[in-house]
Amino acid sequence: MSGHHGLYRPGSSVLHRLPAQVKLVAALLAVLAVVAAPRHQIWVFGCFAAVVGVLVATAGIPPRLMARRLLIEVPFLGFALLLPFVAQGERTEVLGLPLSIEGLWSAWELIATATVGLSLSVLLASTTSLPEILNGLQRLRLPALLVQIMSFMVRYTDVVAGELRRMRIARESRGFEARDIRQWPIVARGAGTLFVRCFERGERVHLAMLARGYEGRMPMGDASGAPWSAWATGLSLPVLFGLLALTARA
Amino acid sequence: MNHAVTIEGLGFRYPDGHRALDGVDLRVHPGERVAVLGPNGAGKTTLALHLNGVLQASEGSVQIGQTPVGRANLKEIRRRVGIVFQDPDDQLFMPTVRDDVAFGPRNLGLDRDEVAARVAAALDKVRLSDVADRAPHHLSFGQRRRAAVATVLAMDPEVLVLDEPSSNLDPAARRELAEVLLELDVTVLMITHDLPYALQLCPRSVILADGRIQADGPTAELLADEPLLARHRLELPYGFAVSQTRASSGS
Numbered sequence: 001m002s003g004h005h006g007l008y009r010p011g012s013s014v015l016h017r018l019p020a021q022v023k024l025v026a027a028l029l030a031v032l033a034v035v036a037a038p039r040h041q042i043w044v045f046g047c048f049a050a051v052v053g054v055l056v057a058t059a060g061i062p063p064r065l066m067a068r069r070l071l072i073e074v075p076f077l078g079f080a081l082l083l084p085f086v087a088q089g090e091r092t093e094v095l096g097l098p099l100s101i102e103g104l105w106s107a108w109e110l111i112a113t114a115t116v117g118l119s120l121s122v123l124l125a126s127t128t129s130l131p132e133i134l135n136g137l138q139r140l141r142l143p144a145l146l147v148q149i150m151s152f153m154v155r156y157t158d159v160v161a162g163e164l165r166r167m168r169i170a171r172e173s174r175g176f177e178a179r180d181i182r183q184w185p186i187v188a189r190g191a192g193t194l195f196v197r198c199f200e201r202g203e204r205v206h207l208a209m210l211a212r213g214y215e216g217r218m219p220m221g222d223a224s225g226a227p228w229s230a231w232a233t234g235l236s237l238p239v240l241f242g243l244l245a246l247t248a249r250a
Numbered sequence: 251m252n253h254a255v256t257i258e259g260l261g262f263r264y265p266d267g268h269r270a271l272d273g274v275d276l277r278v279h280p281g282e283r284v285a286v287l288g289p290n291g292a293g294k295t296t297l298a299l300h301l302n303g304v305l306q307a308s309e310g311s312v313q314i315g316q317t318p319v320g321r322a323n324l325k326e327i328r329r330r331v332g333i334v335f336q337d338p339d340d341q342l343f344m345p346t347v348r349d350d351v352a353f354g355p356r357n358l359g360l361d362r363d364e365v366a367a368r369v370a371a372a373l374d375k376v377r378l379s380d381v382a383d384r385a386p387h388h389l390s391f392g393q394r395r396r397a398a399v400a401t402v403l404a405m406d407p408e409v410l411v412l413d414e415p416s417s418n419l420d421p422a423a424r425r426e427l428a429e430v431l432l433e434l435d436v437t438v439l440m441i442t443h444d445l446p447y448a449l450q451l452c453p454r455s456v457i458l459a460d461g462r463i464q465a466d467g468p469t470a471e472l473l474a475d476e477p478l479l480a481r482h483r484l485e486l487p488y489g490f491a492v493s494q495t496r497a498s499s500g501s
Contacts, residue, residue, distance in 0.1 A: 131345035131385075151345055158387045159339050204340040211302055211333045212354035212405060213325060219356030 007069070007125040014233065015059040015127040019226035020136025022234035027124045029238030031117045033245045039109035041248035045116065048241060052119045055237075059127050069122045073114055080110040130154050138218075139225065148218055152205075159201075164194055252315065254280040254409055254437040255301065259310030261461075262296055270296040272461030273310065280408070283431075283438040285448035285469060288458035289483035294441040295336075297458065298411050301439070302331040314409060329358060332402030333411045338394035342386035347378065347397050350386060354405040372404035376430050392423025396430060409437045416444045445473055445486050457482050 010016075015023070037044045056066055087103025128136070134154070138147045167190050178187055206214075226234075255278040262271040270293040278284050288294050299305040300312050303319045312319040319327050335341050344350035351372050355365045373379045376396040381389060389397060395415065402410060415431070416424050424447070431438065431451055442448055448455055448469055455469040459482040465472055472478065473492040479485060486492070 131349065134345060152343065154345060155343055155385075155387065156339075201340060204335065204337065205343050207299075207304055208333075208335050208341045209343070209353075210304060211328055211335075212401065213328050213357035214353075215325075215357065219353065 007122070008129045009059075009061060009065075009126045010129075011060050011127065013059045013127070015055065015123070018234050019139075019230050020128050020132040021139040022136075022226050022230050023124055023128055024133070024136050024140065026234040026237050027120045029235070030120055030241045033238055033241035034113050034116045034120075036242075036249075037113075037245040038248050039105055039112070042108075044244050044248035045112040047244050048116045049119075051237070051240065052116060052123070055123055056119070059123060061123070061126050066119070066122060069126075070115065070118055073118050076114055077111060080107040080114075083107040083110070144218055156198075156201075160194070160198060163197060167194065252280070253277045253313075254282070254315060255439065256313040257297075257300075257310070258313075260297070260300060260307055260312060261309030262293075262300065262305060263308060269461060271300075274458070274461070274463055276456060276463055276466075278409075278437055278439065280437055281435070282454060283440065283452045285452035285455040286439060286441045286458050287443060287445065287448060287455050287472070287482075287484060288441075289443060292459045292482075293461050294458055295413055298333055298413050298439070298441055301409065301411055302333055303327050304333075329405055330407055331409045331411060332405050332407035334395075334398050334402050334413065334415065336413045336417060338386075338391070338398040341398040341401060342394060345385060346383050347373070347386055347389070347400075348382040350397065351382075351400050351404045354401060358405065368404045368406065372400040375403055375434070376400045377426070390423070392419055392426060395419060395423070396427060399427075399430065403434070407436060409439065410434065412438065412440045412442075414442055414444070415440060416442065416447045443484065445479075445484065446490060449473055449492065457484065459483070 034045075034048055037048070056063065083106045084099040084103035085097075087100035087106060089100050089102040091098045092101050092104075093099075134147055134151050137150070138144065171186070171190065176186065177183070255276065257274055257276040260271050260274040261269075263269050274293075274297060276284075286294055286297065296305065300307060300319070301314070303321075303324045306321070307319070314327055314330050317323055317326065317330075342350050344353055348369055351369045352365050355368045360368070369382075370379070373382055376399050378393060378396055378400060381393060381397075386394060386397060399410075399412075399415075412431075415427060419427060428447070428450055431440075438452070440448065440452055452469055455467070455472050456463050457465040457472065457478070464482055465475075465478055470492050473486060
């Protein structure tokens with residue numbers, strides 16, 4: 001019962017304090033700069049990694065935790081490692097294996113951009129709570145309906161998962177085991193019941209909202225707009241990354 | 251004398267033809283706490299939904315103060331009548347408790363300082379100021395029920411309607427909620443089949459069964475009348491008795 005979603009680590013660093021909308025824009029632009037950097041200039045990715053390292057240290061995220069969260073990238077790495085074998089073009093010998101040079105560069109590019117990009121997202125998620133992110137998206141004028149859907153998803157995931165768990169336990173308590181295809185209809189009926197329950201809950205939530213004066217628009221949160229200084233601080237990251245990418249291209 | 255709530259000849263039929271309410275008459279004085287007792291399916295929740303216009307009377311009328319409940323003044327009615335629903339998960343839908351309590355006042359178009367003041371006051375009344383920034387699903391069930399009460403108190407209602415407020419609460423959470431409710435200075439309509447809770451919180455009770463008010467009087471008197479309770483599928487819990495002396499003293 002941390003009171004926060006799984007990825008958020010409370011703290012008071014500069015990164016924690018920046019308004020969510022600034023961080024969202026900064027992270028997106030920074031990732032674009034990383035993707036735009038030429039893959040043959042290996043040093044520029046070293047610079048990106050170094051800056052991310054400094055940010056991680058500033059936010060007070062333990063390197064081990066960061067590494068563990070980066071593990072989500074492993075399936076992509078598997079794909080990247082295949083590239084040198086399947087790509088066409090000129091070949092070179094590495095430990096006796098004929099590898100495509102073009103494929104090697106593609107694999108490197110995929111791994112480097114994905115790792116830096118993912119690190120930035122992990123950094124964002126670790127320093128920004130979900131309500132803040134939702135508020136930030138609303139501030140960035142994302143359509144209100146989308147923000148509402150996301151916000152309800154965040155709120156009710158646990159409730160629906162709890163209902164699903166209770167239904168499963170109730171089934172299993174009466175000796176049910178989903179062993180093979182013959183049990184699927186029962187599982188499907190359970191899913192149907194869950195859908196109906198969610199639908200009914202949706203109606204009750206809507207009633208509760210109407211009862212408190214809801215008229216189709218979600219009221220705006222309290223967070224005031226971000227001051228220019230926050231935007232300047234936050235956007236210094238994508239500007240730095242953009243300059244690095246441009247220098248590398250020149 | 252003016253009444254806080256005036257219900258006259260209220261009838262309601264669900265689209266499937268089921269008649270949930272069949273001529274309900276009820277008057278509640280300002281500041282009174284009244285329990286609406288009745289078995290499951292007696293139409294208690296249907297009655298509650300008429301009080302703030304979520305359901306519209308198909309027969310008879312509902313009036314809050316001097317204002318009739320109708321389409322034309324729904325906004326005002328919903329500010330003046332707060333309903334606390336049975337399942338707090340239905341009522342708490344925002345990412346944090348604070349946002350949730352602020353939802354109603356923001357819908358009223360209040361300015362930021364006023365909203366913040368109302369939220370702080372409401373959370374203080376239900377003793378949840380320390381969990382304001384937590385997510386609702388991380389609170390205990392008792393805390394969630396009290397948070398649901400706060401979401402309604404922040405609207406500054408004249409009439410507070412509670413639908414089965416004690417359901418699923420453990421004894422301590424039940425007592426904590428009772429302490430909060432006893433301190434409130436509003437008209438309370440408490441819908442319940444938890445008879446001891448009605449006795450503790452509401453000096454007056456009415457019995458709703460078969461879509462009508464069947465009895466109306468001091469709670470202790472009604473609860474001491476065993477045949478009356480039995481006729482309407484109501485029973486005191488095992489080992490619990492309301493003595494006639496208590497009934498006549500009117501407490």
